[in-house]
Each structure stands twice: as structure tokens, then as C-alpha cells.
Amino acid sequence: MQTLRRTPLFERHAALGARLVPFAGWEMPVQYSGIANEHRAVRTAAGVFDVSHMGELRIASAGARDYLQARLSNDLDRIDVGQAQYTVLTNERGGIVDDLIVYRLGPEDYLLVVNAANTDADHATLSEADDASDHWAYLAVQGPEALERLGLEVEPFSVREEVEVLGVRCLVAGTGYTGERGCELGCAPDDAVALWDAILVEGVEPCGLGARDTLRLEVCYPLHGNDITPDRTPIEAGLGWACALEKDFTGVEVLRRQKEEGTAQKLIAFSMEDPGIPRAGMAIAEGGEVTSGTLSPMLEVGIGLGYVPAALAEVGTEITLDLRGRPRRARIVRKPFYQREES
């Protein structure tokens, strides 16, 4: 039996009464007070997530830029030192090995924050990088009041090192995966408990992976392993905006052809017209399948992402899902389901 890894905050989660579940080889909190409650806290105030399970790869040497530019889909030259970018690591078939955030810390110094389940695959693909995952604890503080509670000003997609946050030295990035304002904080594993405790003192709601999933789904951010996989390309998945097809990177010729000729299927967002909650793996009668589904805590309706034949992938098209033997109608809608009000 595989032993589950624990983050430096495991005891804190247990003490808070979190429900702990295995996730990508880690024992992680799925919820504390309840998924919907935590979800609403992030949409209306502030929530904190322990995302220390995520992997960190670092490449800091002459040639780092050229190395990554030839392997990541987005154009690295669009970010300066102190900026972050969403990008995709592709395989030779144009499939998605992982989606990740790259931070440019120096002219030739990059930190990649990757999905926990893919850290090893990413490291195998980017063998020149160092796996620095054990050197980082990582917290996401998200919500309209998140930065105020931390006493920070953070620009979206910025990154700064050596910032003191509530008494703890952190890397501070204007990133997250909830669709809200906020930041992600990287610190030494030994400092994680002090940082976590200080954040909770500020009245920030502890949130688990359950709310993280419903939050990202409401804003249509794809989840690797569900909506995007090594067998799906960024073009099919609607991530063409993160692919600089004019440069050369692994699998780019496949993506160029798909962009030109179209793909057989496309990832769409749909909302239930009939009662019921869509779930990953449910068949779509017109072709394709659901890859993510939940009840939207903000919209209080079943929502999901799924692949359908490209000819059907139009906003307004009605589709029929097989909800465990019951045909139920849904409609393709514009992404995202939920958008925060600009302040």
C-alpha cells in the first residue's frame, strides 16, 4: 500500500476537523465547514487553501529561457522578470502533459508551479529543471478581501520574492485558480504553520480541495486529469490563447494543423435545464462526454464541462446527458459560468 504524503499543515487540518482524503498521493483536506460555505467565503470575502501538494520545478541557469521556450506553449518573452504566465506543457502529439504557472524570477531563472499528480511527468519532460517541491509550502489566499486581510498589494500575474507577509518571508504571486482576486504565497515548509495561523487570525476561511474544484469550475478553468489530459490538445480544450503557434515547441505542428483544419471535438461549458447534477464520465447522447460537473454554489444549478463534436459546439445548443440511466437536458453556455464584478 502506498503511503500518503502530508503537507506541513496536516496537523492543523486535522485539528480544524477537516475531512481528509487521498489526492494525487497526498492526504489533503477536501472540506472544513462545508464546500458550499467555503466556496461562498471565497466569492464574497476571503479563503485560504493549503496547496503545498503542488509541485515546484526550478530552472536557473544560462539557457533556461531557450530551454523552456522550446517546451512550453505560451510565449515566455511576453513576461518580464517579476511576472507570471499560464502555460501548457505539451507532448509530441500536442497533448497536454500538464498546465502550469511559470514565474520569471530572474532573466534566466524560472519557477514552475505544477499539478501535484504531474510533478514526476513534468520533471521527466523538463529534465533540465530541478524538482524543488520539497523546499516549498504553498498557500492560496483568494477572494475580494484576500489582499486587504494580508495587508498586501499584489498586481495580477506579478511575482515578488522575499516579501514579509504577516511576519513570514514569502514569495508572493498574483495568481490563483478561483477566478477571484488574491495571491499565492510560497514559503519554507518550516514557516508554513506560522503563516497559516496568522492568516486564520485575519478571519480568512480555511477552504479545502472541494471548494477549490467548484470555484475553478464556475470560472471554467480546466482541471488536468479531467478536462485536459495527455490525449487532449490545447486547441480542443479552448486553450489556444495560451499557445504561441508562431514559435516552435513540442507538438506545435499538430496544434497548427488543428487550428487550421479544426478538431473533431471541443470542450464546452453547459448548464442543466433539467434537474440533476452532471458528473465526470457521463455520456452525452449527441456524442462525447462530461469531464467535470457539480452543482454551482453561486448559481444553484448543475454545471459542467465536456467534449462534444465540434459541429455541435455552439452556445445555445441543447444536449442530453445520461444521468445514471436518466436522460436529462442541458444547454451549451458561454464561458465562464460566473464572473466576479470588477471593483
Next chain:
Amino acid sequence: MAADESYPDDLRYHPEHDWVRVEGDTATLGITWYAQDALGEIVHYEPPEAGSSVAKDESYGEVESVKAVSEVVAPLSGEVVEVNAKVVEEPETINDDPYGEGWLIRIRLSDPTEVDSLLDPDAYRKLTAEQ
């Protein structure tokens, strides 16, 4: 507001975490405190149709939380005479009051002797403690 843990004395329990309140030849069915706690906030109830049959130990409906789906197992056999419309509209009623307003269906029993095979509160409590 979530209910506190309890297993009322006047109910009988099925090992799949369902309860039954027998009154003459009819019975009211629901899920236990333990079941609703394990699921978390219940956001959807898929009921059977009135007039359909339910069979002991078999699924007659589903309850869903944000994350998970759980089949609801019938502790006894019979015909569905009523579905709790309030729970269809407000599934969180199950969390608030699992043995009261959060009941799921009422059935007319086809074999009242089946109740002898169910657990009393002490036996059920023991079972949940082992899980």
C-alpha cells in the same frame, strides 16, 4: 444548521445507513445522521415515483452532495405512497432534520415481518463506530 448526532429509539436501522419508522402497515424512510454527515451538504434528491415499488436492500433513489452521489437503500419492501416534496425542493432539509422534516418517502409495507431483520439504535450505533 446541521443537526447533532442522534439515533432515535423509535426507529429501526439498515446497515446501509437508512432508517424506518413503522406505523401499522405503512412506514416512513430516510437516511441516518451518519449518512448525511458523511455526504456533507446535500444539494439534490432524486426520488422514486409515487406508486412505484421499492425492494428491501435495493436502491430507490439518490442523494447528492456537491462532491458525491449516494444511493438510498430501502430498509423494507413496499409501494411508494408519498414522496417528500419539501426535500425535493430543499434537499438541505435532510442535513437539518434527518429524522423529521428530512424524511424521503412513505411506503405501504408488502411484508411487515421484514422489520425483524433491522437493527435497533444500539446495534446501529455500534456499526457506525466500527466504520
